[in-house]
Amino acid sequence: VDELRLIEAIEGALRARDRRVLRWLGDDAAVVRARGVAVTSIDTVADGVHFELSTHSSADVGHKALAAALSDLAAMGAEPGQAYVSLALPGSLGAQEALELMEGMETLADRTGTTIAGGDVVRSAALVVSVAVNGWAEQEGELVYRDGARPGDLLGVTGELGGSGAGLLLLQGQEVELPEAARQRLLERHRRPLPRLEAGAALAAAGASAMIDVSDGVAADAAHLARSSGVSIEVRLADLPLADGVELVARAAEVDPAELAATSGDDFELLLTASPSSRGSVESAARSAGAPLSWLGEVAEGSGIGFVDARGRRPRLRGYEHL
Amino acid sequence: VDELRLIEAIEGALRARDRRVLRWLGDDAAVVRARGVAVTSIDTVADGVHFELSTHSSADVGHKALAAALSDLAAMGAEPGQAYVSLALPGSLGAQEALELMEGMETLADRTGTTIAGGDVVRSAALVVSVAVNGWAEQEGELVYRDGARPGDLLGVTGELGGSGAGLLLLQGQEVELPEAARQRLLERHRRPLPRLEAGAALAAAGASAMIDVSDGVAADAAHLARSSGVSIEVRLADLPLADGVELVARAAEVDPAELAATSGDDFELLLTASPSSRGSVESAARSAGAPLSWLGEVAEGSGIGFVDARGRRPRLRGYEHL
Numbered sequence: 001v002d003e004l005r006l007i008e009a010i011e012g013a014l015r016a017r018d019r020r021v022l023r024w025l026g027d028d029a030a031v032v033r034a035r036g037v038a039v040t041s042i043d044t045v046a047d048g049v050h051f052e053l054s055t056h057s058s059a060d061v062g063h064k065a066l067a068a069a070l071s072d073l074a075a076m077g078a079e080p081g082q083a084y085v086s087l088a089l090p091g092s093l094g095a096q097e098a099l100e101l102m103e104g105m106e107t108l109a110d111r112t113g114t115t116i117a118g119g120d121v122v123r124s125a126a127l128v129v130s131v132a133v134n135g136w137a138e139q140e141g142e143l144v145y146r147d148g149a150r151p152g153d154l155l156g157v158t159g160e161l162g163g164s165g166a167g168l169l170l171l172q173g174q175e176v177e178l179p180e181a182a183r184q185r186l187l188e189r190h191r192r193p194l195p196r197l198e199a200g201a202a203l204a205a206a207g208a209s210a211m212i213d214v215s216d217g218v219a220a221d222a223a224h225l226a227r228s229s230g231v232s233i234e235v236r237l238a239d240l241p242l243a244d245g246v247e248l249v250a251r252a253a254e255v256d257p258a259e260l261a262a263t264s265g266d267d268f269e270l271l272l273t274a275s276p277s278s279r280g281s282v283e284s285a286a287r288s289a290g291a292p293l294s295w296l297g298e299v300a301e302g303s304g305i306g307f308v309d310a311r312g313r314r315p316r317l318r319g320y321e322h323l
Numbered sequence: 324v325d326e327l328r329l330i331e332a333i334e335g336a337l338r339a340r341d342r343r344v345l346r347w348l349g350d351d352a353a354v355v356r357a358r359g360v361a362v363t364s365i366d367t368v369a370d371g372v373h374f375e376l377s378t379h380s381s382a383d384v385g386h387k388a389l390a391a392a393l394s395d396l397a398a399m400g401a402e403p404g405q406a407y408v409s410l411a412l413p414g415s416l417g418a419q420e421a422l423e424l425m426e427g428m429e430t431l432a433d434r435t436g437t438t439i440a441g442g443d444v445v446r447s448a449a450l451v452v453s454v455a456v457n458g459w460a461e462q463e464g465e466l467v468y469r470d471g472a473r474p475g476d477l478l479g480v481t482g483e484l485g486g487s488g489a490g491l492l493l494l495q496g497q498e499v500e501l502p503e504a505a506r507q508r509l510l511e512r513h514r515r516p517l518p519r520l521e522a523g524a525a526l527a528a529a530g531a532s533a534m535i536d537v538s539d540g541v542a543a544d545a546a547h548l549a550r551s552s553g554v555s556i557e558v559r560l561a562d563l564p565l566a567d568g569v570e571l572v573a574r575a576a577e578v579d580p581a582e583l584a585a586t587s588g589d590d591f592e593l594l595l596t597a598s599p600s601s602r603g604s605v606e607s608a609a610r611s612a613g614a615p616l617s618w619l620g621e622v623a624e625g626s627g628i629g630f631v632d633a634r635g636r637r638p639r640l641r642g643y644e645h646l
Contacts, residue, residue, distance in 0.1 A: 022360065026551065027469050028398040028535060029364035029458070034357035037345065040440070041352035042407040042455055046447035075351040084365040086409070086453040117363070124369035125449035130409040132365055132455030135352070146350050212351060228349065 006095045007121055010102045018115045021082065030117040032082055032134070039135040039143065041072035047090075047127040055171040058097040059104025060191040061129060066105045068215065069131040070112055070195035071268040075213040076143045077204025078135030080197055082117040083109060085131050088124035101129070112197055142204060149210040149229035149273040155297035158199050158270045158286060161218060162250070162257070163189035163243030165264020169253050176252035182245035189243065193268040199291035200270055206285035207278035214269045219262040219317055221271050222297070223305045229273075232302035237262065238310035239296040258309070259317055273299055329418045330444055333425045341438045344405065353440040355405055355457070362458040362466065364395035370413075370450040378494040381420040382427025383514040387589075388452040389428045391538065393435055393518035394591040398536040399466045400527025401458030403520055405440040406432060408454050411447035424452070435520055465527060472533040472552035472596040478620035481522050481593045481609055484541060485573070485580065486512035486566030488587020492576050499575035505568035512566065516591040522614035523593055529608035530601035537592045542585040542640055544594050545620070546628045552596075555625035560585065561633035562619040581632070582640055596622055 011025045023031040045065045047053055056064075066083055073080050085105065089098055098121075109116050114133070137143055167190025170176070170183060178186075196213070203211060210229055212221045218235065226233045237258035250257035270291075274282045279295075286293035309315055334348045346354035368388045370376055376384075389406055396403050408428065412421055421444075432439050437456070460466055490513025493499070493506060501509075519536070526534060533552055535544045541558065549556045560581035573580035593614075597605045602618075609616035632638055 022463055023468065028395040029362045029401070031399070031463060031466060032361045032363065033463075034359060034361050034459075036357060038355045038357050038361060038457060039352045040355065040405065040407055040455075040457060042409050042441060042443050042453070044409040044411055044443045044445045044453070046411050046445050046451075048448060049446045072351040076354070078352070082363065084363055084455050086365050086367040086455075088367055088369050088411075088449075088451045088453075118365060120365050120367045120453070122367045122369050122451075123372045124451050125371060126411075126447050126451070128369075128411045128445075128447050128449070128451040128453075130365070130367070130411075130443070130451075130453040130455075132363075132407050132409075132453075134361060134363060134457065136357075140345055140354060140356075143354060145346065 003121055006098055009099050013099065013103050014106055014116050016115050017113060018081065021115050021117055024117040030082065035136040036138045037140050039073055039076050039078035039137060040132065041069055042130060042132040043068040044128060044130040056191055058101040062101035062105030063108050063192050065129040065131045066108050067193050067195050067268060069133040070114065070197060071213040071215065073133055073135035074195045074197045074200030075211050075270060077200050078137050078143060079201065080112050080114045081134045081136045082115050083131050083133045085116060085119035087121045088128040089121065090125060090127055093127055144204040144208050144211040146210055146212050146225055146228035149225055149231050149299045151231055151299055151301045153209055153273040153275050153299040154279060154295050155233055155235065155299060156272050156274060156293050156295050157218065157241065158196055158291040158293055160241050160243035161267050161269060162246035162261030162264060164193060164266040165260050166246045166249040169249050174249060174253050176249050178245055178248055186245050193266055195268055196270050196291055199286055199289040202285040202289040203270060203272055203282060206281040208272040208274050208282060211270055211272040214267045214271050215265050217263045217265045218271060219305065225271065225273065226303065226305050232300050233297055233305045234300065235297040235305060235307050237307050239294060241294040263317060326444055329421055332422050336422065336426050337429055337439050339438050340436060341404065344438050344440055347440040353405060358459040359461045360463050362396055362399050362401035362460060363455065364392055365453060365455040366391040367451060367453040379514055381424040384452060385424035385428030386431050386515050388454045389431050390516050390518050390591060392454040392456040393437065393520060394536040394538065396456055396458035397518045397520045397523030398534050398593060400523050401460050401466060402524065403435050403437045404457045404459050405438050406454055406456045408439060408442035410444045411451040412444065413448060413450055416450055467527040467531050467534040469533055469535050469548055469551035472548055472554050472622045474554055474622055474624045476532055476596040476598050476622040477602060477618050478556055478622060479595050479597065479616050479618045480541065480564065481519055481614040481616055483564050483566035484590050484592060485569035485584030485587060487516055487589040488583050489569045489572040492572050497572060497576050499572050501568055501571055509568050516589055518591055519593050519614055522609055522612040525608035525612040526593060526595055526605060529604040531595040531597050531605060534593055534595040537590045537594050538588050540586045540588045541594060542628065548594065548596065549626065549628050555623045556620055556628045557623065558620040558628060558630050560630050562617060564617040586640060
């Protein structure tokens with residue numbers, strides 16, 4: 001790979017879509033006219049850990065790396081701004097694949113109003129893609145953190161769960177009788193997850209008290225919320241909104257569907273808490289943003305998380321703290 | 324490595340040293356009260372390419388990764404703000420070494436007033452460290468870009484050149500008779516380069532017309548300046564300020580010392596242009612910032628770069644465009 005020609009090709013594939021970007025590619029650093037507060041996160045995906053080049057196209061990899069970073073902005077209720085991309089490329093990855101990786105990322109950037117404003121391309125023994133994103137808000141009060149959940153709050157989640165985990169099982173060769181459309185949706189869910197940016201901003205404005213994106217799975221992410229907020233959270237497994245096909249894939253893999261949905265990650269839905277008094281406004285904000293909302297638990301005093309199944313039993317999920 | 328315990332240990336080693344940081348480690352993203360313009364860069368170092376774990380301590384690696392990113396801010400004249408760190412760790416790197424890497428980075432963060440405000444730790448087949456930095460200025464006019472060099476401007480550089488390249492030759496086993504103190508300084512220069520943040524801000528304020536940090540070597544970086552500015556630049560090789568010991572190491576390696584100094588990278592000095600009328604103010608700004616300044620060339624109409632040696636000959640350096 002001729003690094004300079006690759007960088008030129010990548011730069012040719014990118015567009016600045018934000019008039020606040022005063023300088024982007026091609027100088028020592030990008031320069032962006034700021035708004036009140038900057039909201040920043042960095043996320044990294046590595047070959048063999050977060051994806052396999054045998055089952056993901058390089059465009060999938062580029063998409064997923066940016067999606068993971070943007071999902072953190074969604075969880076704060078911030079507006080996406082600029083992304084900065086580090087590509088560590090092994091010799092085995094051709095220039096064309098590296099360019100396709102960035103084209104996959106640019107497609108998501110375009111869809112979300114993000115400008116890929118800078119980056120670094122280096123050689124490495126393994127494919128590692130890091131994306132740092134700067135999001136913005138006019139003031140801190142527009143944002144939602146992890147630590148605002150209060151006893152009595154309701155626990156909710158956008159969209160559907162388990163799709164990414166079921167898609168991963170399919171990629172790993174799990175055999176199951178499944179309508180082709182459902183199979184494709186699960187694979188797409190795993191390979192091209194979409195960050196809930198619009199819903200995140202709407203939920204923050206509507207009064208969500210705490211929020212986190214579902215990257216580790218609802219069980220682990222609810223535990224993060226509980227720990228940050230100093231509360232306990234109970235999750236009703238029967239109310240987890242399973243993506244279409246998750247039940248069939250889970251049964252075929254001899255896993256409880258609710259457990260698969262609660263413990264598999266990268267769905268990039270938003271898990272949030274809200275006081276009963278803001279229940280209505282939060283529901284309608286989610287609906288307006290095109291993200292169906294399910295209520296699936298409650299916040300109480302104490303610490304840790306617990307699970308209740310449809311029959312009122314309290315199953316133990318491996319690896320999770322309990323009430 | 325237990326990832327959660329490692330992250331806890333890293334978080335315990337970091338300090339917030341900026342009251343603008345409203346949220347840092349432990350939420351989905353960091354939140355920082357903005358100033359007028361954000362100046363952002365991302366830099367990546369990979370094992371076997373930018374360092375070798377056989378000759379660099381993991382603290383060296385952490386230092387160097389942050390230094391490279393901060394050097395980009397220095398080249399714009401921006402003030403450092405926050406750093407966001409991605410660690411892609413191979414199984415062969417222990418938790419203690421990963422912690423030491425971050426401690427090495429934190430030491431430089433402390434020295435430069437930077438807050439490491441967020442990060443991501445993942446598994447990978449190779450050690451890759453990416454650092455994104457947000458720097459700040461009140462307004463765009465405080466910054467210097469690469470494209471402001473004008474015919475008639477002088478070309479200057481801070482500090483000394485070739486030290487990092489000579490240090491690398493020593494690490495690669497080059498034998499040479501050298502006073503021990505000089506040897507140690509060259510090795511230090513390669514392993515722990517310091518970004519010229521204070522000088523960068525002072526030079527920008529004093530009227531530098533264009534600036535870039537010396538990461539690829541003066542020859543390549545002068546070519547970047549020339550191309551961005553649409554001018555030609557002539558470099559006087561005899562005026563390159565060689566670091567102590569560079570001449571001896573270069574001779575031992577049978578390389579022309581000036582060529583080594585002009586073509587080896589990672590010195591992280593600042594290469595700048597200034598009009599003759601701001602020569603005095605630029606010199607005194609550099610002196611006040613503790614960065615001696617050498618004038619080593621001139622800007623003219625045209626394109627590309629050229630070199631003149633002490634006898635007025637125009638040697639060709641491999642791989643560079645010529646006038």
